[in-house]
Amino acid sequence: xxxxxxxxxxxxxxxxxxxxxxxxxxxxxxxxxxxxxxxxxxxxxxxxxxxxxxxxxxxxxxxxxxxxxxxxxxxxxxxxxxxxxxxxxxxxxxxxxxxxxxxxxxxxxxxxxxxxxxxxxxxxxxxxxxxxxxxxxxxxxxxxxxxxxxxxxxxxxxxxxxxxxxxxxxxxxxxxxxxxxxxxxxxxxxxxxxxxxxxxxxxxxxxxxxxxxxxxxxxxxxxxxxxxxxxxxxxxxxxxxxxxxxxxxxxxxxxxxxxxxxxxxxxxxxxxxxxxxxxxxxxxxxxxxxxxxxxxxxxxxxxxxxxxxxxxxxxxxxxxxxxxxxxxxxxxxxxxxxxxxx
Numbered sequence: 256x257x258x259x260x261x262x263x264x265x266x267x268x269x270x271x272x273x274x275x276x277x278x279x280x281x282x283x284x285x286x287x288x289x290x291x292x293x294x295x296x297x298x299x300x301x302x303x304x305x306x307x308x309x310x311x312x313x314x315x316x317x318x319x320x321x322x323x324x325x326x327x328x329x330x331x332x333x334x335x336x337x338x339x340x341x342x343x344x345x346x347x348x349x350x351x352x353x354x355x356x357x358x359x360x361x362x363x364x365x366x367x368x369x370x371x372x373x374x375x376x377x378x379x380x381x382x383x384x385x386x387x388x389x390x391x392x393x394x395x396x397x398x399x400x401x402x403x404x405x406x407x408x409x410x411x412x413x414x415x416x417x418x419x420x421x422x423x424x425x426x427x428x429x430x431x432x433x434x435x436x437x438x439x440x441x442x443x444x445x446x447x448x449x450x451x452x453x454x455x456x457x458x459x460x461x462x463x464x465x466x467x468x469x470x471x472x473x474x475x476x477x478x479x480x481x482x483x484x485x486x487x488x489x490x491x492x493x494x495x496x497x498x499x500x501x502x503x504x505x506x507x508x509x510x511x512x513x514x515x516x517x518x519x520x521x522x523x524x525x526x527x528x529x530x531x532x533x534x535x536x537x538x539x540x541x542x543x544x545x546x547x548x549x550x551x552x553x554x555x556x557x558x559x560x561x562x563x564x565x566x567x568x569x570x571x572x573x574x575x576x577x578x579x580x581x582x583x584x585x586x587x588x589x590x591x592x593x594x595x596x597x
Contacts, residue, residue, distance in 0.1 A: 256280075258319050258355035259576050265306035268580035273573065277319075280352070280359030282330040287339060287362050291326040293378035294353040294573075296583055296592040297411070298504070299530065303351075304580070315534075321353025322530060325368060325377035326596075329357065337362045344368040346377035348385055348537065350530060354576065356596055363538035366545060369552055372564075376554055379411060379565040379591030384548055385540050386501060386529050387415035390477050391423065392543065394527045395499045399424030401474035404464060404491060405446070406430075406484060409437035409589045411565065412501065414444055416477050418556060418563040419548070421445035429473065431460050431480075437589045440566060445558040461487040472496060472520075482506035489516040500526040566590035572597050 260274035282288045300320045302308045325346035328339050339345065339362060347365040352358045368377050390412075391397050403420045407413040408430030420428050421444075430446040432438045438449035448467060450460040458466075464473055472493035478484060481503030488498050517524065529537070553562035568590035571579040579592050 256356040258352075259321075259573065260319075261304055265304065268304070268577040268584065271304070271577040271580060277355065280357050282332040282359060284332050285334040285336070285362050286332045286359045287328055287335060287345075287365060288330040288357055288359050289324065289326040289345060289347070289365070290329045290357055291324045291353065291355060291596045292374040293325050293570075293593050293595050294321045295323040295379040295382060295411070296579055296594065297322060297382055298502075298583065300354075301580060301584060315349075316351035316530070319352040319355055321355070322349050322351060323347070323378060323381040323383075324349065324353040324358060325374040326358075332362075335362050337365075339365060339367075344374075344377075346381060348381040348541070354573070354594075361534060361538070363534070364541055366541065366549065369549070371554055372552060373554070375567055375570050375593045375595065376565055378593050379567060380552070381544075382529070383411035383415045383565060383591070384419070384544055384563075385537075386412045387419050387477075388543055388547065389527055389529060389540055390499045390501050391416055391419045391475070392547075393540070394525050395475050395477065395497055397423050397425070397475050400426050402427045402429075402468060402472075402493070404429040404431075404460070404473045404476045404488075406477065407479040407502075407504070408432045408441040408446060408449060409434075410479060411591045412479060413477075414440070414566055414590065415563075417441060417444045417446050420475075421558060422547070422551065422561065422563065427467065427473075429460065429464055429467070432589075433586065434589070440589050443558075444556060444566075459487065461491045464491040468493070475499070477501060480505050482509050485509045486511070486516070489520070489522065492520055492522050495521045495523075497523045497525060500524070567593055569593075570595060 430441040441449040479502040483505035556564035568588040573594040
């Protein structure tokens with residue numbers, strides 16, 4: 256088969272290329288081989304491409320990038336017990352290997368694609384929604400009526416978190432994003448307040464939270480930004496609130512860290528990752544997704560009809576994967592970047 260490789264093993268987006276004669280994956284045990292139609296891009300792919308991924312990758316990850324995909328079932332392993340059949344449209348999450356024509360993945364990480372979704376849309380759902388579900392429910396333990404602040408609201412995970420919090424009965428949802436257009440997208444997905452952090456004439460998100468909650472703060476903060484938001488997060492959290500750290504795009508070292516900021520409000524700070532979780536945990540998360548989200552997926556998500564989904568910013572041919580990576584690095588996309596395997 257063919258797969259996306261990196262010249263020299265690591266490098267810039269220009270080092271990406273389509274490699275021929277890559278060994279085909281096998282349908283062993285309870286694994287299923289899927290012929291990939293589309294795959295989604297994530298920031299972890301950039302770090303893997305540059306050989307600076309901050310966590311130790313599990314052996315299942317392999318050298319090929321990509322963790323979310325959609326496609327057609329091509330072959331079933333001998334130990335498969337599910338209801339998948341050859342030729343069915345599926346989408347799923349993997350530890351790696353999605354930047355390719357084929358992938359072998361556990362049947363516990365596959366899902367049937369709803370008829371009304373295209374391959375492009377489905378390929379951008381698993382990583383973002385699984386991560387958001389984990390942060391909001393499994394780690395954050397959000398309860399109906401609680402208030403939520405979601406950073407990087409226009410990112411794939413941010414968009415999913417807004418929709419999941421909305422469906423879970425959040426009393427008010429705050430979001431941050433980097434442009435007015437991205438803020439508008441957050442509001443379209445269900446955020447009550449969206450703050451453009453780059454607008455120097457607009458109030459800071461901590462000020463908006465204080466104003467709109469009468470200085471009470473929010474019960475749950477989902478943070479993908481990290482260092483630059485830490486002090487304002489503790490300021491924005493309500494008494495006994497929770498801060499769930501999902502990523503640290505602005506850095507991981509916080510200057511002037513003071514435990515008193517946590518003690519004064521009895522805050523809980525929780526951190527989570529997904530790709531480094533074991534197969535049993537990821538399968539559990541897949542089941543939560545099927546239970547809470549799958550039936551609500553739509554090609555165009557809307558709070559009005561309580562549907563959820565992914566906003567696709569742009570679709571590239573996988574021959575243009577380098578250009579797709581450059582756009583992701585520039586942080587100008589409002590939604591998922593998808594590559595079609597053509």
